[in-house]
Amino acid sequence: MFPVKKISQTARKYVRILKAFQGECLPSYLCASRWSSTTAPAPRITTHYSVCPRDKDARWEGVTMERFADEADVVIVGGGPAGLSAAIRLKQLANQHDKELRVCVVEKASQIGAHILSGACLEPSALIELIPDWKERGAPLNTPVTEDKFGILTKKYRIPVPILPGLPMNNHGNYIVRLGHLVRWLGEQAEELGVELYPGYAASEVLFHEDGSVKGIATNDVGISKDGSPKDVFERGMELHAKVTVFGEGCHGHLAKQLYKRFKLRENCEPQTYAIGLKELWLIDEKNWRPGRVEHTVGWPLDRNTYGGSFLYHLDEKEPLVALGLVVGLDYQNPYLSPFREFQRWKHHPSVASTLKGGSRISYGARALNEGGFQSVPKLTFPGGVLIGCSPGFMNVPKIKGTHTAMKSGMLAAECIFQTITDENFESRTAGIHVPKYEESLKNSWVWKELYSVRNIRPSFHSYFGLYGGMIYTGIFYWILRGKEPWTLKHIGEDSNQLKPAKDCTPIEYPKPDGKLSFDLLSSVALSGTNHEHDQPPHLTLMDDSVPVAKNLAVYDGPEQHFCPAGVYEYVPLESGDGMRLQINAQNCVHCKTCDIKDPSQNINWVVPEGGGGPAYNGM
Numbered sequence: 268m269f270p271v272k273k274i275s276q277t278a279r280k281y282v283r284i285l286k287a288f289q290g291e292c293l294p295s296y297l298c299a300s301r302w303s304s305t306t307a308p309a310p311r312i313t314t315h316y317s318v319c320p321r322d323k324d325a326r327w328e329g330v331t332m333e334r335f336a337d338e339a340d341v342v343i344v345g346g347g348p349a350g351l352s353a354a355i356r357l358k359q360l361a362n363q364h365d366k367e368l369r370v371c372v373v374e375k376a377s378q379i380g381a382h383i384l385s386g387a388c389l390e391p392s393a394l395i396e397l398i399p400d401w402k403e404r405g406a407p408l409n410t411p412v413t414e415d416k417f418g419i420l421t422k423k424y425r426i427p428v429p430i431l432p433g434l435p436m437n438n439h440g441n442y443i444v445r446l447g448h449l450v451r452w453l454g455e456q457a458e459e460l461g462v463e464l465y466p467g468y469a470a471s472e473v474l475f476h477e478d479g480s481v482k483g484i485a486t487n488d489v490g491i492s493k494d495g496s497p498k499d500v501f502e503r504g505m506e507l508h509a510k511v512t513v514f515g516e517g518c519h520g521h522l523a524k525q526l527y528k529r530f531k532l533r534e535n536c537e538p539q540t541y542a543i544g545l546k547e548l549w550l551i552d553e554k555n556w557r558p559g560r561v562e563h564t565v566g567w568p569l570d571r572n573t574y575g576g577s578f579l580y581h582l583d584e585k586e587p588l589v590a591l592g593l594v595v596g597l598d599y600q601n602p603y604l605s606p607f608r609e610f611q612r613w614k615h616h617p618s619v620a621s622t623l624k625g626g627s628r629i630s631y632g633a634r635a636l637n638e639g640g641f642q643s644v645p646k647l648t649f650p651g652g653v654l655i656g657c658s659p660g661f662m663n664v665p666k667i668k669g670t671h672t673a674m675k676s677g678m679l680a681a682e683c684i685f686q687t688i689t690d691e692n693f694e695s696r697t698a699g700i701h702v703p704k705y706e707e708s709l710k711n712s713w714v715w716k717e718l719y720s721v722r723n724i725r726p727s728f729h730s731y732f733g734l735y736g737g738m739i740y741t742g743i744f745y746w747i748l749r750g751k752e753p754w755t756l757k758h759i760g761e762d763s764n765q766l767k768p769a770k771d772c773t774p775i776e777y778p779k780p781d782g783k784l785s786f787d788l789l790s791s792v793a794l795s796g797t798n799h800e801h802d803q804p805p806h807l808t809l810m811d812d813s814v815p816v817a818k819n820l821a822v823y824d825g826p827e828q829h830f831c832p833a834g835v836y837e838y839v840p841l842e843s844g845d846g847m848r849l850q851i852n853a854q855n856c857v858h859c860k861t862c863d864i865k866d867p868s869q870n871i872n873w874v875v876p877e878g879g880g881g882p883a884y885n886g887m
Contacts, residue, residue, distance in 0.1 A: 309812045309813035309815075309816060309817075309848070310812070310841070310848045311812060312805070312809055312812045312849060312851060313804075313805070313808050313809045313812055314493065314494055314495035314804040314805070315495070315804040315805065315806065315808045315874060316488075316491075316495065316804070317808060317872070317874055318808050318809070318810065318872075319495055321495075324495065324496075326495075326496040326497065327496075327497060330497050330501065331503070332503060333503065334485060334503045334504060334505055334506050335503075335505045335506070336505065336506040336507075336508060337505065337506070337507055337508070338369075338507075338508050338509075339369040339370065339371045339463075339483075339507060339508070339509050340368050340369045340370065340509060340510055340511075340688060341354075341357055341368070341369075341370045341371070341509055341510065341511050341512075341513060341684060341688075342371050342372075342373070342483055342484060342507045342508075342509035342511075342512045342513070343370065343371065343372045343373070343512075343513040343515060344373055344470045344484055344512065344513065344514050344515060344516055344520075344522060345372075345373075345374065345514070345515035345516045345517060345520070345656070345658070346372050346373075346374030346376070346379045346380075346450070346454060346464060346466065347383060347450060347515060347517055347656060347657070347673070348383075348446070348449075348450060348453065348656065348670050348673050348674045348677070349515040349655045349656025349657065349658075349673040349674060349676055349677040350372055350374075350513065350515035350655070350656065350677060351372065351379075351450065351453040351454055351456075351457050351462075351677075352393065352397055352453070352673075352674040352675075352677035352678050352681075353513055353515065353655060353677035353678065353680050353681040353684075354370050354372050354457045354460075354462040354677075354681075355397060355398070355453065355456055355457050355460060355462070355681075356397065356677065356678045356681035356682060356685075357370050357462075357681040357684065357685055358370055358457070358460035358461055358462055359460065360681065360682065360685040361685070362460065362461075364689070366685075366689055368685070368688075369463070370461075370462045370463065371462075371463045371465060371507060371509075372457070372462060372463065372464050372465065373465045373468045373469075373470050373484065373486060373507065374464065374465065374466045374467075374468070375467075375468070375469035375470070375858075375875055375878055375879075375880075375881065376466055376467070376879070376881060377466060377467050377878075377879040377880075377881075377883065378451070378466050378467075378883075379450060379451050379454035379464060379466050380446075380447040380448065380449075380450040380451035380454065380884075380886075381447070381466075381881075381882065381883050381884055382858060382881055382882060382884065383446050383447040383450045383884060383887065384446070384447070384544070384546060384632045384633070384634040384882075384884055384887040385446040385544075385634075385669075385670060385887075386446075386544070386546070386578050386580065386590065386592065386667060387443070387444050387445070387446040387590075387670060388412065388438055388441050388442070388443055388444075388561055388578075388580060388667070388668065389408065389441060389442045389443075389444045389446070389449070389668070389670055389671065390440075390441050390666070390668055390670075390671040391408065391440075391441070391442060391671070392671050392675075392713075393670075393671040393672070393674035393675040393678065394406070394408075394671070394674065396675070396678065397674065397678055398456060404456065405452070406449065406452055407444065407445065407448045407449055407452055408442040408444055408449070409442075409444075409582070409583055409584060410442055410443040410444070410558060410559055410580075410581075410582050410583040410584075411440075411441075411442055411443075411559060412438040412439065412440070412441045412442065412443060412559055412561050413558070413559030413560065414557065414559060414560040414561065415430050415436065415437060415438050415439070415561050416430075416560065416561065416562045416563070417429075417430050417436055417562075417563050417564070418562075418563075418564045418618070419564065419565055419566045420564045420565070420566040420567040420568075420577075420613075420616055420618070421566065421567055422567050422568075422616075423616075423617065424617075425564065425616075425617075425618040431746060433746060433749070434741070434745070434746060435663065435665035435666040435721060435724070435741075435745070436563060436665070436666070438561050441561075443559070443561065443580045443581070443582055443583075443590070445582070445590070445886030445887065446670065446886075446887070447884050447885065447886045447887050448886040466879075467878045467879040468486045468487075468878045469486060469487045469875035469876070469877070469878040470484040470485070470486060470487075470516075470522060470875070471484075471485060471486060471487035471488075471504060471521075471874065471875050472484060472485040472487075472504075472522075473512075473522050473525060473526065473529075474506060474508070475651075475699075476651070476698045476699055478650070478698050479650065480649075480650030480651035480698045480699030480700075480701070481512050481526075481649065481650065481651025481652040481699045482508055482509075482512075482651065482699060483506060483507045483508035483509045483512055484506070484507055484512060484522070485504050485505065485506045485507075486504035486505050486506075486507070486878065487504050487875055487876075487877060487878055488501070488502065488503055488504050489501070489502050489504075489877050489878070490502050491803055491804055492802055492803070492804075493801070493802050493803060493804060493805075494804075495804050498802075509699075510651075510688050510699070510700050511651065511652060511653065511684050511687075511688060511699065511700050511702060512651060512652040512699070513652065513653055513655055513677075513680060513684070514526065514652060514653070514654050514655070514658055515654075515655045515656040515657075515658055515673075515677060516658050517656065517657045517658060518541070518634065518635045518636050518637050518657045518658070518660070518860060519539075519541065519635055519637075519860040519863060519864055519873075520658040521873060521874055521875055523654060523658045523659070526649065526652070526654070527645060530646070530649040530650075531646075532645040532646040532647075532649065532654075533645045533646075534646075535646070536642065536643055536644055536645050536646075537639060537642040537643050537757060537758050538639070538643065538758065538760060538761045539637055539639040539643045539660055540596070540597070540598060540637075540638045540639045540643065540725075540758050540761075540762055541596075541597045541635050541636065541637060541638055541639075541762055541861075541864050541865075542574070542575065542594050542595055542596045542597055542635070542636050542638050543594070543595055543597060543606050543633060543634070543635050543636075543830070543832065543859060543861045544592055544593070544594045544633065544634055544635075544636055545592050545593050545594075545595075545606060545607060545610045545631075545632075545633045545832055546590060546591070546592035546630075546631070546632055546633070546634075546887060547590075547591055547592065547628050547630060547631050547791075547794075548588060548589070548590055548628070548629050548630040548886075548887065549588070549589050549591065549623055549626045549627065549628050549629065550586060550587060550588060550626055550627050550629055551587050551588075551589055551622060551623060551625070551626035552587070552624070552625040552626060553587045555587075555621070555622045555623075555624070555625075555626075556581060556587035556589070557581045558581050558582065558583035559581060559583060560579075560580075560581040561578075561579075561580055561581075562577075562578065562579040562580070563576060563577065563578055563579075563667075564576060564577045564618075565577075565734055565738070566734065567613075567616065568609050568612045568613050568616075569595065569609060569734075570733075571732070571733035571734045571735060572600070572733040572734075573595065573596065573599045573600075573601075573604070573733075574595070574596030574598065574599075574725075574728050574733075574734070574737075575593065575594050575595040575596055575609075576593075576594055576667075577591070577592065577593050577594070577613055577619075578590070578591065578592055578594075578667065579591045579619065579622065589622065589623075589626075591614070591619070591623075592610070593606070593609060593610040593613050594636070594667070595609060596638060596728075596762075597635070597762040597765075597830075597861065597864055597865050598729075598759065598762050598765045599765065599766075600765055600766060600767045600772070601766075601767065601772045601773070601775065602766045602767070602768075602769050602772060602823040602824050602826040602829065602867075603769070603772060603773070603774045603775045603824060603829060604775060604829060604830070605775070605777065605829045605830065606633075606830060606832060607633075607788060607791070607832045608775075608777040611777075611780055611784075611785035611786060612777060612778060612785065614784045614785055615778075615784055615785060620784055623784055624784075628786065628794065629794070630794050630795070630884065630885065630887055631791040631792070631794040631795050632795050632857060632882055632884050632887045633795075633832035633833065633857055633859045633861075634857075634858075634859050634860075635859050635860045635861050635864055636657070636662060636669070637657055637660030637661075637662050637669070638662065638664050638725055639660050639725075639758060640660070640662065640663070640664055640718055640721065640722055640725060641715075641718040641719050641721075641722035641755075642722060642726070642755065642757065642758060643660055643758070644659055644660060644661070644718070645659050646706070647659055647705060647706045647709065648701060648702055648703050648705055648706050649701065650698070650699050650700075650701045651698070651699020651700065651701070652699065653680050653684070653702055653705050655673070655676045655677045655680050656673035656674075656676055656677060657669055657673055659676075661673055661676055661714060661718065663717055663718065663721055664721065664724065664725045665721050665724045665725070665741065665745075666721070672714045672717065672718070675712065675713070675714050676709060676714060679705060679708045679709050679712060679714075680702075680705045680709075682708070683702050683704045683705040683708055684702050684705070686704070687700055687702050687704065688700060719750065720745075720749060720750025720751075721745065721750055722750070722755055722756075723740065723744065723745075723750070723752065723754070723755065723756045724737065724740065724741050724745060725737075725758075726756040726757060726758050726759075727740035727741070727756060729758075729759050762864055762865055763864065763865055763866060763867055763869050764867070766823055766826060766865075766867045768822050768823060769822065769823050769824035788832075788833070788834045789834055789855075792833045792834060792855050792857070795833070795857050795882045795883075795884065796882055796883030796884065796885070797833065797854075797855060797856065797857050797881055797882040797883070798854070798880065798881075798883065799853060799854045799856065799876050799877070799880035799881065800876075800877055800880060801854050803876060803877055805851045805853035806853055806856070806873065806874050806875060806876035807835060807836075807851050807853050807856065807862060807871060807873060808871070808872045808873075808874055809870055809871060809872075810870050810872060811870055814868045814870040815827070815838075815849040815868075815870070816838075816846070816847055816848065816849060818867075818868050818870075819866070819867060819868055819870075820838055820847060820849075822867075823867055825838045825849075826865065826866075826867065827849075827862055827865075827866060827871070830861055830862070830865050831861060831862055832857065832859060832861065833855045833856055833857045833859070834852060834855050835851060835852050835853060835855050835856050835862070836849065836850075836851060836852075836862065837849070837850045837851075837852060838850070853876070856876075856881065857881065857882045858873075858881045858882060860873050
């Protein structure tokens, strides 16, 4: 039994919790093995059933856990560019061949496109293949690129760099878009073809047949209190079974993480690497507006050993609108670095401030993005399912573009799935169908050739010269050899392993926001429209609630309070005044997944909240 007489008053409170919840599964910090006569348990944070199973919680006794199940031919997880492209292509083929095919798309956002965030400068190649008459159908591609500018920033100056034909940053023929609006339009095209769209339903669990193949997914349960107990309105999620399940969750998908481990999909590739992208939309003074202009910079405020860059796109809409943002590689080393504050500081550069002066900020958001490229693409197929889009990672990093490759991967998957499930030899199969032809098809496509040609540009950054070494490599080897050099550079490893201890780093002093060009974190989050039902278990789960203070704060100065772009993580004093505790403001979460990626302890596991929660981006 627990050594009650030897523990502190704080610990006695947790003994009362133990008695109140007789029989429930307890977090590791409440287990006897974690207690000593001198150490109180960490305050309880995680109550989510993925860490605290309900079958050992007396409060769940007698609650009906039966789920309704439905059948489809193909279930697609994620209503982004890749998922919707796959759905559209499937129905196009079904209609062409006069086949009945039920295609369902589940999307965790309350509306299609509400969680989409990208720069975005779109290369239209995949869209042209998918919907050749996109102009006639009113696709929201209103701003063709008319001007490209690239430069290196110092603290006060901008050094222009010419963009030579053939370099990745050349945007001739591309469009500046508000990707959320394009995705919403793709959803309309899908519905016209008969695709069933289910926004507001988060896929929380992968289901399996007895033979181990994927059977489908289950949507998340709703009506659970913050303490993990069932509410009177508790409702079990539903199951969607399919012949093939397509996972297009986007960067660092919650279910894809599980599939990587179960089917050993990452055995023959390098670890995925990531960046965080922060973005704002501004209404500016019309005299500063240059519709169709695309501006990119590298350098200040980041040092040469921190990978990243900025964008500033002038949209051609009814009002003078610009999209601007900063991308920071998550392989940075200084735990004091705050991507959000670097972004706010960047806007004060004279070359940026001159555009924004007199304007007003109307939106804010953030999202992680894959940067591993060719070397980090996992195995894409497994019995009963496939991976598409940004989930496995098809972003062309030097182009800062992944929408066209994501869409094409969804289209290729759809073509291979349709051919397989309409084959008479498969029609009677009851287990999940394996579609290995998809991976072969993708490797024979322009997607693979494009990723291969730029495979060495991102890892070339990891040299003594850092940013400038990468630029020299791009200028010499990519521009001259067009990516045909006979070697492939490796990444340095997982982003979570790159932080140095705080004692070995210099704290960064960020200027106070002026409320005109730069802003505080909470007022920014308010512009993201993010919202979650407050009374639900935090979906930012910790595998061990004691780790944040014992390791992250003690060794790395609590980097989650610096890298989170939404103020979710906060270290506050204990009520007793003796020490600190981690507070998770889950209602602020914009679903960027940065915490799950960069946490040096790999103790944070991002899981889906109740469906419909999260940001409400309007054309980000």
